[in-house]
Amino acid sequence: MNSSDKYPFEETSLKIIESLIDMQKDLVFVYHDNEPILFNKASRNFFGLESLEQFAREYGTLENRFMPHDFYFHAGKIENQQTWREAIKSLDEADRIVSMLNHKIKPHAFSVTVENPLDGYELVFFHDITTDLIKRIMTENKTNLDPDTGAYNRNYFEHISPRLISAATFNEKLLGICLIELASDETSLVQSVSQTIKDNIRHDDMLVRWNKKSFMVIFLVGSPEHAQLVGRKIVNNLNLSQPVQTSMSVQGDEDNIQTIIQRCENALRETNDTFSIV
Template sequence: MEKALMNLDIRTILFLGAVLLSLQIIPLVLLFVLTNQYKGINHWLVGHTLVSLGYFLLVFRGAISDFFSIIIANILITAGYSFSLQGISCFTEQKFPRYWILALNSIFWGIHFHFTYIIHSLSLRIINISWISFIISVFSASQLLNNRDKRLLISSRFTAIIFLLHSSLTLARIIITVNHELPNSLFALNLDGFQVFYFMACFINSFLITTGFITMVCQRLYQDLNTLAECDFLTNTLNRRAIEHQMDREIAYCQRENRKIALILLDIDRFKSINDNYGHDSGDLVLQHFTQTLNFIIRQEDLLGRWGGEEFLIVSRVDSVEDAVVLAERLRSAIQNEKVIVHHTIITYTVSLGVAVYGVHGQTKQELIIAADRALYHAKNSGRNQVAIAQHYH
């Protein structure tokens, strides 16, 4: 094993690293094809491809002109890092510092050209590419740490840590390069020196960063699919399966803490006539307006779900039946005073509500649902646009 390591040279290490980088393009391509609804994946793919091409050009230094193996190679690498940063900004829906990054790249290109053709210095070129790599890595970590999407907390923090580790390595590279004289040839570097360790660490970090980014995309995809499975697409409320599942959790909470929850079943009065008179598109707008009004009134911890058709269910933690009735009356009054304007036509509507409270009108989910449904039926039969309270269970 030791003999095999001794047979390695800088060119071989760079070639193996470039191959590792290029292999990471495959899952990124698949990710882009399968989940191209997310912004930023294309930028990340382009960035990673540019970095891979840049390292392949480094491998051929000496076999091709310095313009391609030094200037173009390093331009591709820094441009690739910049595209990856833009991918993070787009994916996390944050502002990308486009002009700052473009200015940094322009300065880098000029300096690199100077230290290649005017003053030939490997050390100064290393310092030049290291400072821009440091800045972009810190920017990338900052974007990930500032990401407010709690669904991506673990994966974004993991990726940010790897970026910070990379920035630390580049900073150490600058310090060591300043304090140690290096040969003027990349392939004359000492195999047991820090510069070679830096390249190997970069390739490992690149793999971990790509893993982190793919994990972020998978996390968002999972959360979005989970939301689609639980959400009513028209009204953006919980669907019936999801609201029933939440009811089970709330009832378990009541049993543990000896608390109460209220079920408020709501039904839009004469909704069929709205569809008949104004069309189903207008009916859909009324449903959306209805749920937006409800969401404006209920508390953040209250649950709202579509029970079916024009029926909706609210699950709310209360201290008494009176509290539930007060909430229901607020909802009824708000809807009565609202109006929907569709194609210059004003549509007004009302709602009937049935209220049932855990421990008062039922001890199980099914008992509460039946009690609230019967109360709603009573409200509808008593003239609509009113609140009815369920009868005590026996």
Template sequence: MSETSPIPESDFLSKLTVLYVEDDPDIHRLLDRVIQAHAGALVTARDGEEGLRLFELKRPDIIVTDILMPTLDGLEMTRLIRDLEPEIPIIVTTAHSDAEFFMRSIDLGIDRYVLKPTAPQTLLKALQHCAKALRHRRETESANRYVRFILDIQPNLLLVTEHERLEYINRAFLNLLGFQSLEQFLVSGARLGDRLLDRAGKPLVDPSASPNADHWLTTLLNVSQEHGVVHLRRADQPQGRVTPYAITFNALPELNRYIFSFSDVTHLEKEKQQLEIQAFTDALTGTCNRARLQGVLNAELRRSQRHELPLSVILCDIDHFKRINDRFGHQTGDDVLRQVSALMAANIRAEDVLARWGGEEFMIVSPQNDLESQRMLAEKLRGLIEATCIPTVGNITCSFGVAQRRDDDTIRDLTERADRALYVAKEGGRNRVEVAVNSEFGVTTAERRDNRA
């Protein structure tokens, strides 16, 4: 039955259809009149078999039934009806008072009992009680349908939890997961915690955690309150690809519920990455810039000190770079910077970091690399650059200063020693590698050759 406007509670029974099942004709006539006077419509049956058939045909709102009837008794009819519609209110009129009857009634979820001989007023009160409960349930169901409709038309992914249980997932979220309904998702054995990923596609929830634990809810709350972004993999997305979603939530403490909203922030993530690249990358050479290098040095110095690991740096300067700009122009000078940086980037380890230190100077940060290994790397790069013919310019050379972290070093201490070593290399004739050893410097070429260009 549909409702187009609110109906006063006292009149709600007058809008309902009642199925009355009774085999005694005298009782039937008496109670028929009571029900007809207050209900919207009355359907009558003389036994349980007819009552079941009429229920399937008419789909009444409330059932009133006797127990002892021919062909099919009232409790057996009730059991069959409950299989078809578990929530329908059922009133039993009975003269029974034994324990077996009550146990069977409890198992069937009988709503009200009216003892025989039945007083009309008693039956009317039972009908009104069931009508009130039915009205409340239908109003709740109507409100829930409206709420679910609102949730389902939202483009954001939404889920509702009750305690640590998934209560509702909207249509957009189900489509992402690749399921038609929440029930299908739960029956499949899938776990929401397995779908909560980091940027690399690794689960945020320990895969070995108990499926009955609320780790996924704790993870969602923590992520929402911290950085606010979780990654999900759509059902149609290939392995390794994930989509970032910003999470917000509303808590309803009085109902023990949380409502989570997931907004696709792919475009924001891309913009963020582009801004990070712009902020930390040298626009000309594509290497790290000075700002990014500072962060790298900070992190590597702390790690080196904490684990007592070696950390070395190389400072490189293109020899006579001003002459190149003056003779061939600044655009050719830019080409030289790009080619020198590309050559060095191609010949260092993956864990090494190449950055533009400033002007025509570059720095290489090498974690877990000792002074001798760093000297050999610098010598290798020096030789490669000297042997490379650059279009328009021809052959150029570079000078290198190498330094290794000491126990009490700051970043400034380390980089200043590399800078002094580079200065010594430049003063000593250029195209050479100088290593900062304590307070002295040692040239690493076989002989001190003057390669002034």
């Protein structure tokens, strides 16, 4: 059974509620008078547990599972006399994010929604945004965009760049960078190349107008081999329309953002290769 022993529901109502929340892909917890009374199939699969009793024995309260990282909401951000649901609801919606480890010790990031359908009841939904993490860091804002191409501008990138290595490390990924240099800064060429890049990168990748005739693509990957595939796809599609010179590098153990970018810039100066990996 995936609910507590003290049900504030009739048996039939309980089965209907359990069936409904089990259909949800999000992790769902139901609270009554500040105590968890139900959690759904997605939650059981995520934590590798079959009942709230098991959960309490293994972890104590749910907020104990929130990883204490500055990017996210966690128990250390709860004020005195607040429940964690009250504390997270007091934040702006964009900041209502937690991270938890699944039963395989893999971190996931979740946006959190708390609903109060009846007095004394709370429904908490955890929507997995792990794959959208970089997009959430790089919140869309027109002042952050290059007016000619719609790519992020360099000032914005430099503002958020200290967070990117940390985000990559926290999510067990590697940060990759492709630096793309055009033959000229003629407006129609720059716009054409920008659109081609946008059409051939993933939803979570970041395109930056680095200077008048260069772009930078920032992306997260699971391995250097995966990074090479990402880089080659960009180069192959660009060279079908306009010749460009591209260098790519992947985060090493001691790298910061500046180190990775410097390797790419050095490669463009030191070689005439269409695509170099450094």
